[in-house]
Amino acid sequence: MGNAAKDTGPTDPIIASGGCTAQRLADLVNRLGRGVHCLQFADGLNPAQWDALRYIGRANRYSRNPSALASYLKITKGTASQTIKALESKGLVTRQPHCTDGRAVHLVVTTEGESLLQRDPLKRLEGAIKELGTGIDAAKLVLCELIDGVEDASGKRGFGVCEDCTHFCRNEMPNDSCGPHQCGLTLEALSGMESSQICVDHNACARV
Amino acid sequence: MGNAAKDTGPTDPIIASGGCTAQRLADLVNRLGRGVHCLQFADGLNPAQWDALRYIGRANRYSRNPSALASYLKITKGTASQTIKALESKGLVTRQPHCTDGRAVHLVVTTEGESLLQRDPLKRLEGAIKELGTGIDAAKLVLCELIDGVEDASGKRGFGVCEDCTHFCRNEMPNDSCGPHQCGLTLEALSGMESSQICVDHNACARV
DNA sequence: GCATCTGATTTCGAGTCGAAACTATATCGA
DNA sequence: TCGATATAGTTTCGACTCGAAATCAGATGC
Numbered sequence: 426m427g428n429a430a431k432d433t434g435p436t437d438p439i440i441a442s443g444g445c446t447a448q449r450l451a452d453l454v455n456r457l458g459r460g461v462h463c464l465q466f467a468d469g470l471n472p473a474q475w476d477a478l479r480y481i482g483r484a485n486r487y488s489r490n491p492s493a494l495a496s497y498l499k500i501t502k503g504t505a506s507q508t509i510k511a512l513e514s515k516g517l518v519t520r521q522p523h524c525t526d527g528r529a530v531h532l533v534v535t536t537e538g539e540s541l542l543q544r545d546p547l548k549r550l551e552g553a554i555k556e557l558g559t560g561i562d563a564a565k566l567v568l569c570e571l572i573d574g575v576e577d578a579s580g581k582r583g584f585g586v587c588e589d590c591t592h593f594c595r596n597e598m599p600n601d602s603c604g605p606h607q608c609g610l611t612l613e614a615l616s617g618m619e620s621s622q623i624c625v626d627h628n629a630c631a632r633v
Numbered sequence: 634m635g636n637a638a639k640d641t642g643p644t645d646p647i648i649a650s651g652g653c654t655a656q657r658l659a660d661l662v663n664r665l666g667r668g669v670h671c672l673q674f675a676d677g678l679n680p681a682q683w684d685a686l687r688y689i690g691r692a693n694r695y696s697r698n699p700s701a702l703a704s705y706l707k708i709t710k711g712t713a714s715q716t717i718k719a720l721e722s723k724g725l726v727t728r729q730p731h732c733t734d735g736r737a738v739h740l741v742v743t744t745e746g747e748s749l750l751q752r753d754p755l756k757r758l759e760g761a762i763k764e765l766g767t768g769i770d771a772a773k774l775v776l777c778e779l780i781d782g783v784e785d786a787s788g789k790r791g792f793g794v795c796e797d798c799t800h801f802c803r804n805e806m807p808n809d810s811c812g813p814h815q816c817g818l819t820l821e822a823l824s825g826m827e828s829s830q831i832c833v834d835h836n837a838c839a840r841v
Numbered sequence: 842g843c844a845t846c847t848g849a850t851t852t853c854g855a856g857t858c859g860a861a862a863c864t865a866t867a868t869c870g871a
Numbered sequence: 872t873c874g875a876t877a878t879a880g881t882t883t884c885g886a887c888t889c890g891a892a893a894t895c896a897g898a899t900g901c
Contacts, residue, residue, distance in 0.1 A: 445769055445770055445773045447759040447762040447763050447769070448756075448759060449773075450759075450762050450769060450772060450773055450776070451755045451756070451758045451759050451762060452755070453773065453776040453777065453780065454665065454669060454758060454762075454776060455669055455684070455755055456780055456791055457662065457665070457666065457776055457779055457780050457783065458665065458666030458667075458669045458670060459666075459684065459706065459707065459791075460707070460780060460783035460784055460787065460791070461662060461663055461666045461783055462666060462670070463707045463708075463787055463789065464783060464786060464787050466889080466890080471855090471856070471857080471888095471889080472857095473856080473857060473858090474856085474857095476663070476667065490879080490880090491879075491880060491881090492878090492879065492880080498667065499667065499668070499671045500671075500857085500858070500859085501858075501859055501860075502879080502880065502881085503858085503859075503860080503861085503880090503881075503882080503883090504857065504858050504859070505880090506880065506881055506882080507856080507857075507858085507881090507882090508856085508857075510881090511855085511856065511857095523879095526866075526867075526878095526879080527865075527866050527867080527879095528864095528865065528866045528867070528878070528879040528880065529866090529878095529879060529880085530879075530880065547659045547660070547663055548656075548659070549786040550659045550662060550779075550782060550783060550786065551655040551656060551658075551659050552782070552786070553778070553779065553781065553782020553783065553785065553786065554655040554658050554659060554662075554779075554782065555655050556778070556782065557775075557778060560775070560778075561653055561655070561658060562653055563771060563775065564658060564775045564778075564779070565653045565657075565658055565661065567765075567768065567771065567772045567775045567776075568658070568661040568662060568665055568775075569661065570761070570764070570765060570768075570772075571665055571758075571761065571762070571772070572661065572664055572665050572668060573761065574758060574760070574761020574762065574764065575665065575668035575669055575672060575758060575761065576668055577761065578672060578757040578758065578760070578761065579668065579671055579672050579757075581671065583664055583667075583668070674858080674859080679857095679858080679886090679887070679888080680888095681887080681888060681889090682887090682888095698848080698849090699848075699849060699850090700847090700848060700849080708888085708889070708890085709889075709890055709891075710848075710849065710850085711849090711850075711851080711852090711889085711890075711891080711892090712888065712889050712890070713849090714849065714850055714851080715850090715851090715887080715888075715889085716887085716888075718850090719886085719887070719888095731848095734847095734848080734897075734898075735848095735896075735897045735898080736847070736848045736849065736896065736897045736898070737847095737848060737849085737897090738848080738849065
């Protein structure tokens with residue numbers, strides 16, 4: 426008792442804000458997160474392993490390494506190393522030496538890993554998302570704002586796909602055999618596929 | 634390789650859906666969840682412990698027990714029991730015997746627990762939420778739809794506060810000393826504070 | 842009175858998680 | 872070229888989550 430009483434008083438903030446307090450909304454965000462977490466105990470993997478496998482399957486060639494994984498998942502490199510080991514022992518991922526840097530490791534999803542990714546539990550969420558219909562763009566806006574808020578609060582920023590990056594130049598090199606787009610940072614050509622991969626050097630739009 | 638290529642082709646679904654695919658949105662939901670998860674490694678507690686402490690502090694007298702906690706957090710009773718033990722050893726929660734049922738346990742947040750709840754890391758999210766301004770109600774709608782989708786997918790439904798329950802009768806007993814509202818299930822009077830507590834018998838509105 | 846049900850706990854094995862120590866390679870500057 | 876330092880990754884540690892299954896004790900029903 427005591428704690429919850431703050432929500433109810435002479436000037437009820439629930440009514441004042443038009444139906445929903447910040448605390449109530451934070452709870453909803455948390456509840457959604459818990460729901461998604463619990464959804465990911467599937468096919469013998471746990472949420473951390475699904476997150477890692479998904480990341481490795483979607484990251485571009487500069488980002489398929491333990492450090493980038495740790496940074497994306499906001500975990501330490503030690504923890505990332507252990508989760509990779511778990512995935513490796515299940516035969517879903519392999520470690521390969523980097524061609525020039527002897528310290529670096531290249532992570533590759535195996536055929537078994539690829540086929541397991543077809544059963545990604547997060548896909549069960551996509552059905553519900555499709556029911557949002559045209560509301561999907563409003564939802565994206567809301568989610569991006571909330572993610573911004575959370576990542577500002579924790580000081581740890583995630584990253585995204587090339588297409589959403591400030592360095593991305595669409596159709597900059599239409600006649601290049603490697604792909605029509607370009608990364609403004611590395612000046613490399615990017616194919617359509619590469620443009621939708623997660624990049625560790627991703628730079629989000631400047632915030633208001 | 635391979636996996637991400639599905640997003641790019643002659644008929645690009647990103648453009649087709651007006652800027653955001655279902656997969657992309659599911660990723661955002663997951664990323665938000667991970668961010669919130671990571672925010673909750675704070676003050677010596679982990680996310681599971683914060684979730685449990687928060688729940689016990691907000692649940693009503695029928696719901697402050699291990700079973701209801703497990704059901705709310707979508708974990709097994711065994712896991713709930715262990716997390717309670719961890720909170721107990723930190724002096725944040727105590728177990729008390731139930732007055733009539735010898736098997737049942739009543740969970741109570743200690744004074745130390747109450748003061749720790751004042752530093753709930755989820756509050757760091759509330760600042761970001763307030764910046765949504767009037768968008769907060771749209772956000773609530775989006776979150777509720779997503780939660781519905783996730784809980785349908787997992788088959789495990791969470792529950793909420795009396796005010797959001799179909800059994801809740803607002804101002805049904807304005808002259809009762811115990812409170813102006815009423816629970817249509819137990820027929821008990823509910824004070825303003827009790828109405829904003831989480832109830833294990835919560836019944837959400839029928840879905841479309 | 843006994844079978845069954847229910848609330849809660851314990852035990853087990855796999856694994857997350859941060860922290861810190863550690864290994865090995867790379868890079869930079871004198 | 873050598874040494875200091877930086878970087879990539881791993882290992883170890885202790886606390887803890889998590890589901891599953893076994894277990895215990897009180898409640899309920901016939």
